Amino acid sequence: MSTPLQAFPAPSRLVGAEHVVMAGAALALVVLVALPLAFLVGGSLTGDDGLTLAHFRDAVTSRLHVQALRNSLVLGAATAVLSVTVGLPLAWAVSRTDVPAKRFIHLTAVVSYLTPPFLTAIAFVNLFSPRAGLVNRFVRDVLGMPALTFDVFSMAGLILVTVPHTFPFVYLLAASALESVDASMEESAQILGAGRWRTALAVTGPLVAPAVLSGALVAFVNAIALFGSQAIVGLPGRVFTLPTRIYALFDYPPQYGLASALSLIFVALTVAALYLQRRYLARRSYVTLGGKGSRPRLVELGSARWGVLAFCVAVFVVAVAAPYLTLLAVSVSRSWGLGFWQNLTLQHYRFVLLEYDVTRRAIVNSLILASGTATLAVLIGSLVGWLDLRTALRGRKLLDYASLVPLGLPGIVVAVALIQFWLRVPLPIYGTLLIILLAYTGRFIPLGVRSANAAFRQIDPSLEETARVTGAGWLRTFRSVTLPLARPGLFAGWLLVFVPALQELSASVLLFSSGSITLAVAVYNLYETGALGPVAALAIVTMLIITGAIVLATRLGRGVAVPSAERAEVAQ
Amino acid sequence: MAGIGIEHVTKRFGGVTAVSDLSLEIGDREFVTLLGPSGCGKTTLLRLIAGFMAPDAGVIRVGSTALSTPSGVVPPERRGMGMVFQNYAVWPHKTVYQNVAFGLEVRRVGRAETQTRVARVLEQVNLAGLERRYPSQLSGGQQQRVALARSLVVEPGILLLDEPLSNLDAKLRERMRWELKELQRRTGITFVYVTHDQSEAMALSDRIAVMHAGAIMQVGAPRAVYARPVNKVVADFMGLVNLISGRVVRAGADDGVVAVGGEHPIGAPVPPGAVSGQTVQVAIRPENLRLVPASAADGAGSVPGRVVEVTFLGNLVDCHVTLDDGTRLRIQVDPGQTPEVGQRVGIRFDGRKSSVFG
Numbered sequence A: 001m002s003t004p005l006q007a008f009p010a011p012s013r014l015v016g017a018e019h020v021v022m023a024g025a026a027l028a029l030v031v032l033v034a035l036p037l038a039f040l041v042g043g044s045l046t047g048d049d050g051l052t053l054a055h056f057r058d059a060v061t062s063r064l065h066v067q068a069l070r071n072s073l074v075l076g077a078a079t080a081v082l083s084v085t086v087g088l089p090l091a092w093a094v095s096r097t098d099v100p101a102k103r104f105i106h107l108t109a110v111v112s113y114l115t116p117p118f119l120t121a122i123a124f125v126n127l128f129s130p131r132a133g134l135v136n137r138f139v140r141d142v143l144g145m146p147a148l149t150f151d152v153f154s155m156a157g158l159i160l161v162t163v164p165h166t167f168p169f170v171y172l173l174a175a176s177a178l179e180s181v182d183a184s185m186e187e188s189a190q191i192l193g194a195g196r197w198r199t200a201l202a203v204t205g206p207l208v209a210p211a212v213l214s215g216a217l218v219a220f221v222n223a224i225a226l227f228g229s230q231a232i233v234g235l236p237g238r239v240f241t242l243p244t245r246i247y248a249l250f251d252y253p254p255q256y257g258l259a260s261a262l263s264l265i266f267v268a269l270t271v272a273a274l275y276l277q278r279r280y281l282a283r284r285s286y287v288t289l290g291g292k293g294s295r296p297r298l299v300e301l302g303s304a305r306w307g308v309l310a311f312c313v314a315v316f317v318v319a320v321a322a323p324y325l326t327l328l329a330v331s332v333s334r335s336w337g338l339g340f341w342q343n344l345t346l347q348h349y350r351f352v353l354l355e356y357d358v359t360r361r362a363i364v365n366s367l368i369l370a371s372g373t374a375t376l377a378v379l380i381g382s383l384v385g386w387l388d389l390r391t392a393l394r395g396r397k398l399l400d401y402a403s404l405v406p407l408g409l410p411g412i413v414v415a416v417a418l419i420q421f422w423l424r425v426p427l428p429i430y431g432t433l434l435i436i437l438l439a440y441t442g443r444f445i446p447l448g449v450r451s452a453n454a455a456f457r458q459i460d461p462s463l464e465e466t467a468r469v470t471g472a473g474w475l476r477t478f479r480s481v482t483l484p485l486a487r488p489g490l491f492a493g494w495l496l497v498f499v500p501a502l503q504e505l506s507a508s509v510l511l512f513s514s515g516s517i518t519l520a521v522a523v524y525n526l527y528e529t530g531a532l533g534p535v536a537a538l539a540i541v542t543m544l545i546i547t548g549a550i551v552l553a554t555r556l557g558r559g560v561a562v563p564s565a566e567r568a569e570v571a572q
Numbered sequence B: 001m002a003g004i005g006i007e008h009v010t011k012r013f014g015g016v017t018a019v020s021d022l023s024l025e026i027g028d029r030e031f032v033t034l035l036g037p038s039g040c041g042k043t044t045l046l047r048l049i050a051g052f053m054a055p056d057a058g059v060i061r062v063g064s065t066a067l068s069t070p071s072g073v074v075p076p077e078r079r080g081m082g083m084v085f086q087n088y089a090v091w092p093h094k095t096v097y098q099n100v101a102f103g104l105e106v107r108r109v110g111r112a113e114t115q116t117r118v119a120r121v122l123e124q125v126n127l128a129g130l131e132r133r134y135p136s137q138l139s140g141g142q143q144q145r146v147a148l149a150r151s152l153v154v155e156p157g158i159l160l161l162d163e164p165l166s167n168l169d170a171k172l173r174e175r176m177r178w179e180l181k182e183l184q185r186r187t188g189i190t191f192v193y194v195t196h197d198q199s200e201a202m203a204l205s206d207r208i209a210v211m212h213a214g215a216i217m218q219v220g221a222p223r224a225v226y227a228r229p230v231n232k233v234v235a236d237f238m239g240l241v242n243l244i245s246g247r248v249v250r251a252g253a254d255d256g257v258v259a260v261g262g263e264h265p266i267g268a269p270v271p272p273g274a275v276s277g278q279t280v281q282v283a284i285r286p287e288n289l290r291l292v293p294a295s296a297a298d299g300a301g302s303v304p305g306r307v308v309e310v311t312f313l314g315n316l317v318d319c320h321v322t323l324d325d326g327t328r329l330r331i332q333v334d335p336g337q338t339p340e341v342g343q344r345v346g347i348r349f350d351g352r353k354s355s356v357f358g
């Protein structure tokens, strides 16, 4: 009989540190996620006289809310299908064919992804609003074919302005799956007599299907959560959806209970989709098999390559060129119409930059919020990641799972939960920047955790152990070995949070006050006043700030800010 | 009739010439092994035969039909060959049965016949009963057999195998070797087999083609290539060998003499063209050297030296001996005759079995 080898007992100092870190991370998650959620559930079940299911009954019986639920489902499903229709061919073209201008195609997806969804919506309103839309006017007044006009204030319009922000999820996941299928998988089918199509159907298709389906589900989850486009394009056409319904419930007098119940139904929908995605991926994830083998040979498209390229260019035109050029044109036109270029002006820029005092406040607030959120999310992510990978503490896995919960929470739901919580806590943070910071941090914790986890995972523990063996203490080791090695990964994570936080609208729109207004809210409010020229100018300014911040941050951190498949999994 | 003719084939990747003006005839029903170090172009040659790429120069024929030329290639799916990949490439989303039946489906074989043929081939490779398993539920060896069965079930005239055993552990590798050989005998399929393991090549092949830097150095029966390597590269690659330098005393295939380890003459097959006094390399395998007592080292064919290292390997003992001029030799002896480190010994060369290179 031999006793199993015992590890050397850890120095007691380290045990202390572990527990402090654990407590800190747990506390952060409780305050940011658990308590607000608990109050959301509580609020949905409390009426004027105690416990009640009345709010849920209202939510599922009122025609208005059922219609909103149905619209959200239609929007999500149609968007998911179209995202595959657009994203999969692009992914295939880039990873498997000799189509020209691959970098351009990839950038199209990346830029679409980075563009704030509400900007696309505003741009398309300028092109396709029933009467004043430029394209509609052209079709009606110049071509004389009023039957061909397109009303953007409709479900079809809503889908049109949403897909540019969701197809990149499918594109990124499908491209990485297609690239990781080992060439020999397909070649085995070929040598057995299967032609190109047969091979695609019998081998490649099934192998990348989990990734494509997963991308479609993430597209679904994101599409239904985008408050901006649903408010800008949906409301005028009376296409109500869950986020806009919940938003409307905060009009005076606010109906907190019903909003909470509706929010929870929304969460259930989101979680169901994400659950399906996880389960499907877990059961049928093949793409990591093989791996070390060779890349498949590129399909030589011949003259068909120009057809494929034309498709990619069309996507670029709809998702990138049309929105940006439209906003640019509107922002410098005295009046928007077919002859807009005859009367150019910079007055809209002068207005939003010099006269409209909200702008400067919004810019400063958004920069503070985005950098604060990014820092906090990465910090908390590092704590959770470090505990998970470098310690054996009980409960660390639970912490890791708990930190992913916000994936299932649409932005507006986070806002409702925070309102429910902080209105009942005697701390006056409602209406301040702080509550928005808490909302953002809660929302983006999953990104921080994922990035930190990936960053730490790449560092072989033996590097740290070597430092410990040579006598460096725990803190010293962390500072001089772990942190420098993890820094590029952590910085990439910081940017991953910073960019979406800078353009956040769904949660901010319920939480802001005039003092804590953010960039996206400023654009949205200005849009509500109907001032199209200034809105376009502010939108362009917003985009410049986002671009400038990305460029600056990338320079400083020498990191790369391209979205990866990993990033694609996180809901807006 | 499935002989393969490879004529002056060249394949370049950018600046790298992976296969260089290579010619090789492979007979019908023959088991030919392409043997060489990693990166010498074996896989490239195999993929050229399969039709996955076009040669930059040369022709590949099967029977009398040219299948690959620089201007056109019959695609793999119309060659009717089989191929087993190094990583097996068993489809993870199909069961064992579905994997094996795929080739028959493509050929539109009927349901009943498919079932019998799949059952028969699974029997052959000892996988009967595992039809419904997914590859993730199989061991490496079993996956390897699925890959094999999948290629065999369509009864190809030619089977290409790219290091099919290299991912298996030593014991299994040994057994699969035997099974492959047996299979090839039974089916009469032409095997083109790629490996970097010379003992595998020796055990399996009718003929071995030793490759180096995209070219074939030597083709022949395993024994012949082992006993009579045409150059240092082949000698070095075909098992353990001592490469020592010597000086020609007399040229001649049968009565040549070379001096090694100072001025000790041994008989060796010196190429007739060599001139007396010329420096040459002598390649001699450990089994053609024998340790004798130091006192016997004066006689003809024996060279004195000193034991510097002794390693016990189980069934034999590996000894390193330095000759008086510093030449180091590796000799394998019976454990019963293990010498002491530092002991002076004599070494008897069976010089007729050595090879001499200029």
Ligand SMILES: Nc1ncnc2c1ncn2[C@@H]1O[C@H](COP(=O)(O)OP(=O)(O)O)[C@@H](O)[C@H]1O
Pocket (backbone or CB within 6 Å): B013, B014, B016, B017, B018, B036, B037, B038, B039, B040, B041, B042, B043, B044, B045
């Ligand atoms: N698809 C390819 N692209 C570029 N170089 C290649 C490619 N395939 C093989 N090579 C190169 O050709 C040479 C021979 O490779 P390979 O045939 O795979 O060798 P082996 O199978 O003997 O290890 C190597 O130098 C390798 O780097």
Ligand SMILES: [Mg+2]
Pocket (backbone or CB within 6 Å): B039, B042, B043, B044
């Ligand atoms: Mg190889």
